[in-house]
Each structure stands twice: as C-alpha cells, then as structure tokens.
Amino acid sequence: MSAPTWTTQELTAEHEKARKDYADLVARGLKLDLTRGKPSARQLDLSNPMLDFDGAAVDAKGTDLRNYGGLHGLPELRAIFSEALQVPVEQLLAAGNSSLELMHDAIVFALLGKVPGAERRWVEDEVTFICPVPGYDRHYGICERYGIKMVTVAMTPTGPDMDAVERLVADDPRVKGIWCVPKHSNPDGVTYSDETARRLAAMPTAAPDFRIFWDNAYAVHDLTDEPAEIADMLALCAEAGNPDRAFVFGSSSKITFAGAGVAFFGSSAANVEWWLSHTVKRSIGPDKINQLRHARFLRDAGGLREHMRQLAALIRPKFEAVDKILSAELGGTGLASWTNPTGGYFISLQVPEGCARAVVAKAKEAGIALTPAGATFPYGDDPDDRVIRIAPTFPELPEIEAAITGLAVCVRLVGTEKLLG
C-alpha cells in the first residue's frame, strides 16, 4: 500500500465524494453476508450424487460397513486422500466430519495424556502455542478454551517468520506447538516454502514433545491450473530425526459437503498409535457409510483432482470479481492492499492502520456483514487494526459484486477521514 499523494484539497474532495457514496449505499438497504468461508449451494450441488447411494455397504474386503468397528476409517478413502495430504495410507486415519474436532481432541488428549516423547501431560505446564498472524480464528478459540497462552509471529510470503519461531522454541519448554495452515493459508493465501517447512521440521526445540499442527485444510483447493506444492512435512520431520513432531489434519469439508464430509488425521506410527489409544475409548468406529459414499463418488486421487477443477471453475470468477472491483475502486488510492491468492477460501484486505474496525462497522451499518475485524488474531486483537478477511465463496456473483463495491466505499470513507485527521 503506497501512501496517497493527494493534496489537502483533493483529499477533502475525495472524502466528500465518499460521504455521498456512503449515504447512497446505506439508502440501498442491502443485506449481504461475507462473513464465513462456506461453500456455496452450487458447490455443494456438485457432490449431490453422493446422496444416491446404491449397492452393498461393504468395503473392498467385503466387510459390512453398517456395523461397528474400523477405527482407522475406510482404507479405500484413506488411499484416495493419502497423496493429497502427503501421509502414507497406513499412517492416515479417516474419522468424523470435522478436522477442527480432531485438532481440538489432539489438544485435549495432549493435555490429559502424554504425547509420545513428553515428560508429563501438558496440563501440568503453562502451555504456549505459536500463532502465525493473521490466522484462523477457530485455532485460537481452542487455545483460549483450554488456557493455552498464544504468542504471535508474523506471516511472510513464505510462511511464518522462521527466525522468530526458532527463537521462541529454542529456550522455553512450555512452548509446545505451532498452528500451521501450510497451503493457501486462512486468510492470507500463503503457501509455505520448502525452506520454511524444512526449518520447522529440523529446528531444535526446548520441548521434547513439541508438535506442529499441520492443518492442511486447503490441500487441493487450487484456483489455477498450476497447483501450489508444499513439502512433505512428515518425511521432513523423520529425516531431521524428529519423527513425531507433526500432526497432519485435513478434511473434505470444502470438497464435498461442509457439514457431512470426512476428516483425516495423519502422523508418525507412534503418534497414530497414541491417537488410537485415546479414540478407542470414545468411539467404536467412525461413520464408514459416509466414508464409502465419498470413496465411491471421488473414485481415486485423479477423481479428486477432477472434482476440485470443477469446484475451482465455480469459485474462480468470484475471486476475480473481488480483485477487479477492489482494483477499480481502490487501486492507486493508497488506502488498501489485498491478496490475490492462487487457492483457498479467502482474500485478505489491508486498510490503513487503525481503520479495520471502523470499516467493518460502517459496512455493517450499510447492511454488509464482514468477519469481525481482529478475528484473524488471537483474542480478537489486531494490534494494528488493519486486516479485514473477505470470504467470497458463499454468495453468488451479483451479491459479491454489490458487497465489495460497498466495502470499497467504506474503505474510502474511513481512510480519507483518517488522513484528514
């Protein structure tokens, strides 16, 4: 974002124009929602064939999937997701419908039962997690719920600021984990470089039981024909002599049905055994019928890729529209910069320092609901008050166009007001 070069007179005129545009916007009485990254109805429709289930509910070995059992999840489905999540099939578990649930459980299991390599349960320490910011609000929610202290490090175009991460983990054994969304991160759309992944896997940590929460939520969610690639984190950890360092999470929430997908956990053999030692107490097996529905629908890794291409064709025009409107309305004003991601679910808009809350409030008054400013930071506190997360997937194109055009008016109004002092 380069500083605007308006004279005071020009700035006053810009502000007056923004005030008039804002009054017109409010008068339109819009009711638009860009808050959460949800698939649109048309995206969900692509997976509707899953609802027509016929044939026997048996796996490749003839096991009756209607019954209890199968704690690891359906082998055929694990095989389909093994490549995308970069986890060998035997170390990949297919579970319920939500990967967030698995991340929550991983924290609870680590608090109450010793993870491999731990000297004691995390509940006996004042646990700290590293949070690259901006990041995913629900990761922070889990930490807050369980009294885990959060320290932030800045996101860079290649992943978290690794110098800062290495400093934090080096001396303090209470620093037990880091949240990572390694591909098309929420909300910045950053894909970690191989060097970042290598440093995460190899860095010396004071905690022998340090864990990387590798939340690969957007593993196959590419918007271009050249998919972004990330390093194989489990392999890197093993090579670096830290085989148990990473927990890999993923799900089909934004592939098939967000409320009825399948979530995955992958890790070293020791971690998988530890995981199963806990989950065996809480369930006699996952919903294998839903897993079978997914396996039949997606067929194989190629089928998954083809399905993602169809989804991208629905999502891409929405991302392009946001970029086009922001460029037309705010380009060259110095009042905003924004990401142009190659995948994932979000666009991150940066406004002048101290303006994000006011922009979101003005948008709300005009009937445009946005993710609360600050939500992408622990405790809801963006210290610079600059980041606004835009989630363009759920609304249809005309609604997005109206909402982003309105949002741009709010940025111009608040931004010029700030410059006028």
Ligand code: PLP
């Ligand atoms: N992880 C990230 C980074 C997300 O952005 C989201 C949803 O927005 C999730 C996890 C939620 O995943 P699930 O639906 O599998 O619980």
